Amino acid sequence: MARFEKVPDIVIGRLPVYLRALTRLASEGQEITSSQQLGKMLGVSSAQIRKDLSYFGEFGKQGMGYNIAHLQEQLSAILKVDREWEVVVVGAGPLAEALIREDPFAGKGFRIVALFDSRPERIGQRLAGMEILDSAQLPEVVRQRGLKVAILAVPAAEAQQVADTLVAAGIKAILSYASTTLSVPPEVRLQYNDAAAQLQRMAYYLQ
Amino acid sequence: MARFEKVPDIVIGRLPVYLRALTRLASEGQEITSSQQLGKMLGVSSAQIRKDLSYFGEFGKQGMGYNIAHLQEQLSAILKVDREWEVVVVGAGPLAEALIREDPFAGKGFRIVALFDSRPERIGQRLAGMEILDSAQLPEVVRQRGLKVAILAVPAAEAQQVADTLVAAGIKAILSYASTTLSVPPEVRLQYNDAAAQLQRMAYYLQ
């Protein structure tokens, strides 16, 4: 397939899902898989998996399937997570504490390197070993370190204002835990991590 | 539009997004909105919003737009979150603590009513005011209270086994924070809350 056409965003959105499935298979000691096995795991058709991968190249062997470690490497490179992006977290509350303690990004291409809060009594304290910095310093730190990725963990009422500051400082991707709609310029990527919305989506099918 | 045809899941997935936007408008004191304003907020076309709503009925007034409070009520009823679903959380770690402390589901149709862990030293302790129960008791409690919704906040290695227990106990919707692919029967809804996957999706567009 032509490697130059624009890849649909919906395809990009599935690559991390494939990566997650491959991680599980690898952790179970498997070395080879097939589009059929992956499809069954994920509840999608094998054709979709092959088609998605074909946007980027040929990664399998006919008759054999895919080498799991190799496919992980390739997908990581495609998603640009074969490196470590430095991430800033804004809002040093319980959610930030869980994120820093657990580090769910370890080995996934991201590392939390700075934590900010605006409450004077929190500044200078430590949260799960990480120093809480004054959010007045945020633009300076983001610019100096060239940070591109931010996690928003402030109350909903503060979120838009903090997002504006992040964008002005040069952040290009924001993951927001605040359960409010945000506006950012089109060149900045925005994702909402909204557990309530996820539950609501499932509630429709209950009963 | 015919009210009897099956509504596409992708439409259901957008309803919580609309609800979130309406909440923001309401919090800003607005009483009326239009498909155009909502579309601009959310970065989608106004036609899409009107079409999505038309699956369920007519909620606006021509020339005027939509009454925000009324539309919120209607969407809540459609999503079946005009009531309070009781939710069980499994895994009493820092993430569960953040969830219970912050209660991001308040007023959104869900309430956390039980918290389980398997580590003997955690059982009987309290987490953010909520008693930690023995996960051996989980099936009994879920069945007795008729719980349908669960949040999975255990390490990835335990997640599948806990999911199996939840399903066997009668749970019909699972929100999993564990970053591993799970298998559940088709009648059980499953959503992943995977922050790493969300960041990976955005990373593709960086640079």
Added chain:
DNA sequence: CCATCTTTGTCAATACTTGCACAAAAGCCT
């Protein structure tokens, strides 16, 4: 009370996404 303006709900056209089906490639087994 009428003209003008706004905005809905819906149809039809366009655009996008998925899945079928199959040739080709590659391993396996006798």
Added chain:
DNA sequence: AGGCTTTTGTGCAAGTATTGACAAAGATGG
């Protein structure tokens, strides 16, 4: 070595989703 089996990558058809366009409904203002 050759036939059998498996599984990929992809063209194409079928199926879904999105958008443009507009009639109809309702508000607004003189």
